[in-house]
Amino acid sequence: MHNPKDKDFLNQSESDLLLNRAKEVIPGGIFGHYKYAVRKDGPKFFSKADGAYFWDVDGNEYVDLVCAWGPMILGYNNPIVDEAARKQLNLGNTVSIASPVMIELAETLVDLVSIADWSLFGKNGADSTSLAVMVSRQETGKQKILKINDGYHGSNSWMQRRNSPGIINSDSAEVISIDWNDLDGFNQAISDYGDDIACFISSPYHHPTFKNNVYPNEGYWKHIEKVCRKNNIILIVDDVRTGFRIDLKGSNNFFGFSPDLICLGKAIANGYPISALVGKDSLKESAENVYFTGTQFLNSAPMAAAKATIDELVKQDAITKMNNFGNLLKESLVKISEDFDVKMIVSGVPAMPYFRIEDEDKTLHSRWVDACLSKGLYLTDYHNHFISVAHEDEHLKKVENIAREAFEAVKL
Ligand SMILES: Cc1ncc(COP(=O)(O)O)c(C=O)c1O
Structure with a gap:
């Protein structure tokens, strides 16, 4: 050493x-x-x-x-989480049908996260954010995505910057970006494109790279929530990075507002590969109708790890x-x-x-x-x-x- x-x-x-x-x-x-x-x-x-x-x-x-x-x-190699994953691994991880642990995990999230009435599972944060957009489009029949400049939602093509290698303009043709904390810019985007905007997606506070991170201004989220409701725009909180580190009930709970969908990932299973999208009852049918799947999405050991992680987070305050x-x-x-x-x-x-x-x-x-x-x-x-x-x-x-x-x- x-x-x-x-x-x-x-x-x-x-x-x-x-x-x-x-x-x-x-x-x-x-x-x-x-x-x-x-x-x-x-x-x-x-x-x-x-x-x-x-x-x-x-x-x-x-x-x-x-x-x-x-x-x-x-902490790395948390014994409780690893034991839960190992136990499930011994029973079976990737099997032709689902394990009941998937229901237990969904119930855990529904009990814990304030707005959650249902949950779907993927692998990475980008699975959750893409699914959230699909559910919003299905629900509203609209196409555009309103987001924040420098807001990161994963590496899928619609989320990447224009002119990035391998990206074509049409990938993000339906994406409109505004500055963080800029309610005038938000109002303008709604007045220009409101009839076409399916969702507003943002992290609960601004955490760009290379720049100081910024909280929402007083009244910011309440205004956004009100305008989204009025204009049939689905409000998505991207809690992939912030999830479980601000408020276990969802970061929106800390900032005092109520989104329609919350994207979770990263910390959800202490390192085991799983992400989740949770949402309100009003979007359950649209969530059922979109085609969201992957060969590894039903891996049950990460689900057991996620349940154990969440239980530990609650228990340990x-x-x-x-x-x-x-x-x-x-x-x-x-x-x-x-x-x-x-x-x-x-x-x-x-x-x-x-x-x-x-x-x-x-x-x-x-x-x-x-x-x-x-x-x-x-x-x-x-x-x-x-x-x-x-x-x-x-x-x-x-x-x-x-x-x-x-x-x-x-x-x-
Ligand atoms: C806020 C936010 N959303 C989405 C993602 C994408 O998550 P993943 O890299 O697991 O696809 C990240 C990843 O850093 C993120 O920070």
């Missing part, structure tokens, strides 16, 4: 060798958003993970504040725990930054903090993240982080020490 204090950068020779090997047989070596997260001197491949830690293939240990980009909410840790983390990082005459802006909810160092030297933030990585703290410089129930005092102390050492290193 390498001692993070011995070197400026931890040894990554095995990771680098593997990346070269991967590039031979996998386009890009590591693909999708994971590719953007790969840092030159940072870890590229893990060897194992446990609780709030992972280890890279070179044997370096990291306190992980990225949490697999969201799914890890109870996960939101309070994650909020406490997130608030302490924010206080610490802001204070440590001030000791080095640096302004650290922390935005977003406590369980999903986005850090940004405000400095004339635009490279400082990125250099500080690299220095943290080199000392055993896994961070990203362009995306919000994720807190889990497994983050405790021990990890906070490590984060504080590393953050301080990293400032010492980059300020020299």
